[in-house]
Every structure is written in structure tokens, then in C-alpha cells.
């Protein structure tokens with residue numbers, strides 16, 4: 190068995206972040222797919238929250254995608270994905286947090302309230318505001334681009350990309366497009382689509398649509 194093993198699920202955007210980080214850093218790893226609809230007992234024993242991603246590195250067992258990516262950064266300092274400067278490093282962490290603390294809840298509300306047209310009007314507005322905030326305060330202010338922190342890809346790019354891969358589904362199902370004003374964001378998504386770490390982890394639009402439609406079947 191390889192030194193690094195990632196417990197993952199093919200449709201999981203959080204696991205995808207970690208796979209992208211391992212690929213960007215050139216770290217060989219074994220990928221173990223977990224059936225989340227029929228979790229094996231060994232996985233329930235191993236994973237404290239019963240969730241993927243879960244990373245095993247030697248004796249270390251790390252959960253939570255953000256923490257895993259920071260662990261990878263600490264344990265494998267070659268090809269850094271965070272800046273060395275403490276100020277920039279903190280700002281990178283703020284945007285990494287923004288993804289999970291602000292953008293994700295807005296997107297989850299679109300899914301949760303999909304049968305409530307009145308709430309969806311407000312939800313779409315919130316998503317739009319968060320995207321405009323990302324454009325104005327993030328991509329345009331942090332660097333000259335083309336990545337969040339400038340010429341090189343960083344953990345911020347990897348944090349957000351799985352959700353922008355799925356954005357065409359949000360447009361098709363819930364009428365929540367990327368605002369035209371977000372030109373830097375749109376250019377960044379196009380650029381990220383060409384990266385090896387994306388090409389090696391991406392799923393098709395139809396693959397994602399099948400999974401989002403299952404929410405309706407389950408409702």
C-alpha cells in the first residue's frame with residue numbers, strides 16, 4: 190500500500206478538493222472509493238464523522254477537506270500551495286473559509302428550498318451577492334490574476350473549483366447563473382478547467398445532474 194491513501198467518493202466536491210491538491214503537489218496516493226449509501230463497517234470505524242474525504246498518511250488519519258489540504262501543505266512542503274508571507278497566508282485562509290462559510294450555505298439554500306418559489310427569489314439574490322463579493326473583494330483585489338493569488342495556483346483555487354464545476358447544474362435546475370459582471374471569475378473558471386488536476390477529477394454535467402435530480406426523487 191502507498192504511504193498516502195485517500196478515502197473518497199466519486200461525486201464528493203470536498204474529496205475532489207483533496208484529490209486536486211495531491212495532484213497539484215505531485216504526491217502519489219492510493220484512492221479508496223467508499224460507498225456512502227452503504228458504508229462498510231471498517232469505514233465507520235475509521236472515520237470519526239462517517240464522512241469522506243479522509244486521508245491516511247502513515248499513522249496519521251485526517252478528516253475535513255480544508256484541514257486535510259493544510260496537512261498536505263505542512264507534510265509535503267514542496268510545490269507550495271499557500272504563500273509564505275503570514276499576511277497573505279491569513280488572507281488565503283479567509284477566502285478558503287469564505288467558500289465553506291458563505292458561498293456553500295447560499296448554494297445549499299437553493300437545493301433545500303427548491304420547492305419554495307418565494308424563498309428561491311431571495312436565495313438567488315444571496316448567491317448573486319456572494320459571487321459579486323468574490324469578484325470585487327477577492328479575485329480583483331488579491332492579485333492581478335489569473336489565479337486567486339497571482340501567477341500560481343493555490344489552495345484557494347482548489348477550495349472553490351469543485352463548486353464552479355457544478356455551477357451549470359445550478360443554472361439549469363435553479364436559474365442561478367454566474368453574473369455577467371463577474372468577468373474575472375468567469376475567466377478563472379475557464380482557466381481552471383484546463384488544469385490537469387481538474388481534468389483528472391472532473392465529472393460530466395450529466396453525472397452531476399443525475400445526482401442533483403435524486404434530491405427531487407428523494408423528496
Ligand SMILES: N[C@@H](CCC(=O)N[C@@H](CS)C(=O)NCC(=O)O)C(=O)O
Pocket residue numbers: 198200201202203204225239240241242252253254255
Ligand atoms: N466539511 C466536510 C464535508 C464532507 C462531506 O460532507 N462529505 C460527504 C460527501 S460529499 C459525506 O461524506 N457524507 C456522508 C454522510 O454525511 O454520511 C469536509 O469539508 O470534508
